[in-house]
Amino acid sequence: MANVAQLIRRQSSRELLRVPLDRLELRELQHRLLPAPGDQATAGQALYGTTNAAFVEDGTSPSSSSVIQQQHLSSGSSGTSGVPSSAAARNRLTSLDRIDEKEEHNNGASCGAGIITTLDKVDATVGQTPSGADPSSGDERENWDSKLSFLLATIGYAVGLGNVWRFPYLAQKNGGGAFLIPYAIMLAVEGMPIVFLELAIGQRLRKGAIGVWAQISPYLGGIGIASTVVSFNVALYYNTIIAWCLYYLFQSFQYPLPWSECPKEYFENGSYITNMECKRSSPTQYFWYRETLDISPDINTPQSFNWKITLCLFIAWLLAYLCMAKGIASSGKVVYITATFPYIVLIIFFVRGMTLHGMADGLAHLFTPKWEKLADPVVWLEAGTQIFFSLGLAFGGLIAFSSYNPVSNHCYRDAILVSLTNFFTSMFAAVVIFSVIGFKARMTYENCLETQNQTLGRLFDTTIIGANELASDTVGADGRQLSLVLEELPVCDLQQELDNTASGTGLAFIICTEAVNQFPLAPLWSVLFFLMLLTLGIDSQFGTLEGVITSIVDLKIFPRVRKEILTASLCGFCCALSIIFTHGAGNYIFTLFDDFSGNVPLLIIAFFECIAVSYFYGLDRFANDIELMTGSRPGIYWMMCWKYLSPLTMLVIVIASFAKIIVEGSGYLAWVAETGTTRHLEWPPWAQVLIAILVLVSALWIPGIAVARMFGCQPLADEPPAWFPAKELREFRKLDVRHEPSTMEKFLFCIHEDGSEGLCCPTSSSSPSKANSP
Secondary structure: OHHHHHHHHHHHOHHHHOOOHHHHHHHHHHHHOOOOOOOOOOOOOOOOHHHOOOOOOOOOOHHHHHHHHHHHHHHHHOOOOOOOOHHHHHHOOOHHHHHHHHHHHHHOOHHHHHHHHHHHHHHHHHHOOOOOOOHHHHOOOOOOOOHHHHHHHHHHHHOOHHHHHOHHHHHHHOOHHHHHHHHHHHHHHHHHHHHHHHHHHHHHHOOOHHHHHHHHOHHHHHHHHHHHHHHHHHHHHHHHHHHHHHHHHHHOOOOOOOOOOOOEEEOOOOOEEEOHHHHHOOHHHHHHHHHHOOOOOOOOOOOOEOHHHHHHHHHHHHHHHHHHOOOHHHHHHHHHHHOOHHHHHHHHHHHHHHOOOOHHHHHHHHHOOOHHHHHOHHHHHHHHHHHHHHOOOOOOHHHHHHOOOOOOOOHHHHHHHHHHHHHHHHHHHHHHHHHHHHHHHHHHHHHHHHHHHHHHHHHHOOOOOHHHHOOOOOEOOOOOEHHHHHHHOOOOOHHHHHHOOOOOHHHHHHHHHHHHHOOOOHHHHHHHHHHHHHHHHHHHHHHHHHHHHHHHHHHOOOOOOOHHHHHHHHHHHHHHHHHHHOEOOHHHHHHHHHHHOOHHHHHHHHHHHHHHHHHHHHHHHHHHHHHHHHOOOOOHHHHHHHHHHHHHHHHHHHHHHHHHHHHHOOEEEEEEOOOOEEEEEEOOHHHHHHHHHHHHHHHOHHHHHHHHHHOOOOOOOOOOOOOOOHHHHHHHOOOOOOOOOOHHHHHHHOEOOOOOEOOOOOOOOOOHHHHOOO
């Protein structure tokens, strides 16, 4: 029983070696998780956590346990060629063994040297990865319990509220079906390449956003800090949306729905009048602006404190903590619900939407192409921006999620799956939303016609069609001429009703709720709709917060704090700060954060991510790593995107965004209670300062860390490279011949003869001796 013997010998030598008990037990547990030599049952399979076939639980039958133990014993005592030499075995020690070996060497006396050597030799033999087995089994980093958990978490993170309440609006606004052309091009040029890059670099370097970029180059550590700061800022306000969804969800459990009609103001004598603010606007607008937000006239006058939304905000942060308390072990299980439920609801709404009167009007309005829109640069700008933020790029969440994957995971397939799922979810959501909008527009249009016909029938005994045959000076029953009556009638225009859509909160809490009002069993549909928004938002929140937490853990800022305590502290701190969104002007501050805390900083971060991989880490080296992990080398297209196309696209979008702000200005929509409408206001000076702070507090970390390193300051501690079994992966993938760059690759990617990469065309060929040198 080799494992027991090792543990006994380690326990008897603790006094001499002074190795911490928890370190010894962790190393022992790590060796139990390794497959036994010669065990081919799991060869070729990615091993996740306790699904490792070599994992022996306490309740395992003695027979199965003894078989594994006997295999370990025979491998440790055998002197055949199947056991590697001492030097080769030492190279295969796990990272934890290396740390222990160093500590034992520093702390052990001469009398303990023999014990140290003996223990390490045993560990080297037991801890090796057998030939043909998946090298992922030796990883000590926390990991997903299954591939499905990872995919659901990643898809749930990438597919969020923007797919439902922003893409349909942008498609309708920017040319309908024609918008799909720039959208698909931007997906291919910047969307999928950066998803692939982030998943691959996280899986390769086994760290969060900060650790990944700091390991590539100490001068690039600011990229990870910038991602963490942006993720923190976005998580801060993103949970406010979840709080609003919770409030609407709670209000949906009543009939009739509270936003289905205007409230009445009663007097002491029992009489009442309809609320004038609601009468001037609509029931759904009134419920959103007054009952939910209790909104102020502008951002400078916060007025009242909204305790209802504050309570919902507390519940939202409590939900976030409960779902993430145990790290990916808990959030990986929650995503089975949060990632699948929105699709179930979308399918239900799709079936219902296809039966609605006016559905065809909405879909025709969505997909009818307006080809002239393709000549507008703003359309391409908004397509690129939507692809970027829809996939959740540069937040650090994708890097954090992939760092928990086995090193042999096929990240290329994951990137394609996540990107295409996001794209088709946006298309599917647009069909669902516009079938509902078409129904709402058709019902409003027909109600308008009915009002016109009733008025004309009562006064002139005709309809709106028949009125065209009457003289304009025809006098009605009330003594007014027909021309005057027609001027006072409401204008009925189906196209105008279809154009009256919105994005974001306006679409979710005003337009869609107005459509739900006209459904049979409206409370049921309302519950389903807001449950869908809730689950869409909360799993995106998981990914955003995971990027922050993983970075804090990797930085070892609080090394002695357990992860669940760290998560609770972070959620509590964010909950306290996010109260700024719950007073009367909170919605305006929310708009400010939504417009500026993520947009420009994330574009800058993603730009430097491509620069870091292509020009610092090395494109050829990165392609070799992907080949080891997936078994296939990325094509020239992907490498072209990483080095040239994606950075150039993001640079153009950043410049165009700044130019648009300078030319058109920037502001927000403020609610005017007296008229029941919104008006555009410019940001006050203090808000403009806050905008500058939100952009700079994240972006300045990138040059700041680099400049600090240049002057000898070390803000981030250098960490050793994470565990990556390159040799074992090469054997596992059967990659006997190392890839040699082709002539085209050398020319396109500036790969020199000595293997280095330059910024321009390759230099002249080096001598053979130099070219072949390591």
